[in-house]
Amino acid sequence: MRQKLLITGFEPFGKDRINPSWEAVKRLPDVIGGFELLKLQTPTVFGVAAETVLEAARDFCPDVILSIGQAGKRDSVTPEIVAINLRDASMADNAGNEPQDEPVIADGQNAYFSSVPCRAIVQAVKKAGVPCALSYSAGAYVCNDLFYTLLHHYYETATRVGFIHVPSLPQQAEKNRSGMPLDVIVQALEIAIRAIEE
Secondary structure, eight states: OOOOEEEEOOOOTTOOOOHHHHHTTTTSSSEEETEEEEEEEEEHHHHHHHHHHHHHHHHHHHEEEEEEEOOOOOBBBBBBBBEEEBBOOSSTTTTOOOOSSOOOTSOOOOOOOOSOHHHHHHHHHHTTTOOOOOOOOOOSSSSHHOOOOHHTTTTTSHHHHHEEEEEEOOTOOOOTTOOOOOOHHHHHHHHHHHHOOO
């Protein structure tokens, strides 16, 4: 019997009209290794992103939730080690919220660590020739907000939670950055999912 993996990507935000996280997620096959995938687009809105994922998870009952986000200033695929209990927006989200120095969850722990094997993911993706590195900061924007909320909700349960940031696409990349082609991002995510299973 296959395990269930809920994988999420964000809608476009800021000035972008496309978000590589969702573009890559929706191109993944429906079955990878021993996982059956449910793909979900999440709004780039504090709180609402996590509510959307938790609602889908109530029906799907996933063994693993893997969220994907865009990190435009990075050149590598970066699994996130830790989520922090902080909302500190550098720009408004898609609903106009711009929280500063607020907790994600008022009585939550300061931080939670990823419950998927980040180092194994990095090793597997790098072995395939795709730039990949551990990240120790998911920021304090909606990506971290989602990651932290999921880790808090599933703390000490059997459901594992991870987050991976992916670079911008070449057509989005800021100057001095090349971006990462969409097919390479898709390949990296597929490898990452297989690494989680192992």
